[in-house]
Structures are given as structure tokens and as C-alpha cells.
Amino acid sequence: MHQEVLHKSEIKQKYRELAKQLHPDKKQTGDLAKFQELVQAYELLVDPNRRSYYIKSGYGWGSNAAHDRYPPGYRPASYTNAHWAGSPSTSSTLYTKNTTFISILAGIIVTIATANFFYFQTSHTTMLNAADQHHFKSSQDLKRARTEAKLFGNDRGVKRVIDSRMKQFRNKDNKEES
Structure with a gap:
């Protein structure tokens, strides 16, 4: 033939x-x-x-x-020793479809963005509260200092300066004796 x-x-x-x-x-x-x-x-x-x-x-x-x-x-020949060259299985899929993958990825991104938004809001509010407390305390201290200055004049400030100088002088003497 x-x-x-x-x-x-x-x-x-x-x-x-x-x-x-x-x-x-x-x-x-x-x-x-x-x-x-x-x-x-x-x-x-x-x-x-x-x-x-x-x-x-x-x-x-x-x-x-x-x-x-x-x-x-x-x-x-092109399939020899290829892990994917076996008979196709219909019961399980190794990979997901692009639309499924994109949907899952979008869901994760939205979840992370929402969590970051609420975290930022919470941390921003906490920072503002801490700043308000600090400003309130500073305002109270300043108010007290002004009141004391009116009542006692400059005496307390001078006394504080003298006390701090005496402390430095005593520390200096103690170091020399050792």
C-alpha cells in the first residue's frame, strides 16, 4: 500500500x-x-x-x-514529565477563576481600608483628647502661677532659683569630697 x-x-x-x-x-x-x-x-x-x-x-x-x-x-513530547499533564480531574479545581480571585481581593482591600479608616478616626480622637487634657493642665498651671505671682510677688521665684543653686553647690561639694 x-x-x-x-x-x-x-x-x-x-x-x-x-x-x-x-x-x-x-x-x-x-x-x-x-x-x-x-x-x-x-x-x-x-x-x-x-x-x-x-x-x-x-x-x-x-x-x-x-x-x-x-x-x-x-x-x-511537550507534556513529558509535566505535573499538569495528567488526566484532567473534574471534581476539584486547582485554580480559581479570575472573577472569583478579583472579588476576593477586592473584599480584602475594602476590609483593610475600612479597618484603617476606623483606626485613624479612633487614634485621631484619642490624640485630640490627650492634647485637650494637656492644654487644660497647662492653662490651669499658668493660671495658678499668675495668681501666685499676684499674691506673693517675685519672692517664690527668687526662692526657687536660690534653692536650685544651693542644690547644685551641695552636689558639687559632695563630689569633691569623694
């Missing part, structure tokens, strides 16, 4: 001719089902690995060719 071996350029040329005739946009000769079959055949014939595997085993062609799994024990 003689098999005719077609080169990629010949396959591509014949594919283009048939694609022009069968394309669904062409009103007279267009046929979607035949066009899809043509595309499937072209993809099978252009890939040398898939073509030789199909010739040897018959796998890779059919209504679900795009979804066909390879038979047990066969992996194309």
Missing part, C-alpha cells in the same frame, strides 16, 4: 483553498460544520506528532477531538 506524504506547504495550500469555499461567511458554499471539520483536520495534519500518532493508533479524530484525552500511557 502506497501512502502519499504531503508536505506542510501542500497541506497549507489545500487548506486555504477549501477554507475559502467552506467559510461560514461565504453565502453560496459556506458550511459551518464542514469548516470546523476542515480546521480540525488541518490541525491534525500540520502537527507531525499528532499526525503520526493518528496514523498508528486512530486516536485524535472525532466529534470531541479538541477534548479527547490521550490513551493511557501516551503523552506527547
Whole structure:
């Protein structure tokens, strides 16, 4: 039995001719089902690995060719030793969809922003209360100092200065004696 071996350029040329005739946009000769079959055949014939595997085993062609799994024990060369090349499992998904991921990420960002907003409000209020207390205490001290200055004049201030000088003098003497 003689098999005719077609080169990629010949396959591509014949594919283009048939694609022009069968394309669904062409009103007279267009046929979607035949066009899809043509595309499937072209993809099978252009890939040398898939073509030789199909010739040897018959796998890779059919209504679900795009979804066909390879038979047990066969992996194309590009899939060899790849952790993801095993049979697809339908029960669990390794990765989530982009919309789910974005929704979760947006929820986390909104939660963090809300927490930061309330933390800022609380810390700002606490800081303002502390500043108000400090200003109130300073105002009270200043008021007391003015009242004492009116009542006792400059005597208390002078006495305080003398006491601090005497303390420094005594500390200096104690250090020299040691």
C-alpha cells in the first residue's frame, strides 16, 4: 500500500483553498460544520506528532477531538514529565477563576481600608483628647502661677532659683569630697 506524504506547504495550500469555499461567511458554499471539520483536520495534519500518532493508533479524530484525552500511557513530547499533564480531574479545581480571585481581593482591600479608616478616626480622637487634657493642665498651671505671682510677688521665684543653686553647690561639694 502506497501512502502519499504531503508536505506542510501542500497541506497549507489545500487548506486555504477549501477554507475559502467552506467559510461560514461565504453565502453560496459556506458550511459551518464542514469548516470546523476542515480546521480540525488541518490541525491534525500540520502537527507531525499528532499526525503520526493518528496514523498508528486512530486516536485524535472525532466529534470531541479538541477534548479527547490521550490513551493511557501516551503523552506527547511537550507534556513529558509535566505535573499538569495528567488526566484532567473534574471534581476539584486547582485554580480559581479570575472573577472569583478579583472579588476576593477586592473584599480584602475594602476590609483593610475600612479597618484603617476606623483606626485613624479612633487614634485621631484619642490624640485630640490627650492634647485637650494637656492644654487644660497647662492653662490651669499658668493660671495658678499668675495668681501666685499676684499674691506673693517675685519672692517664690527668687526662692526657687536660690534653692536650685544651693542644690547644685551641695552636689558639687559632695563630689569633691569623694
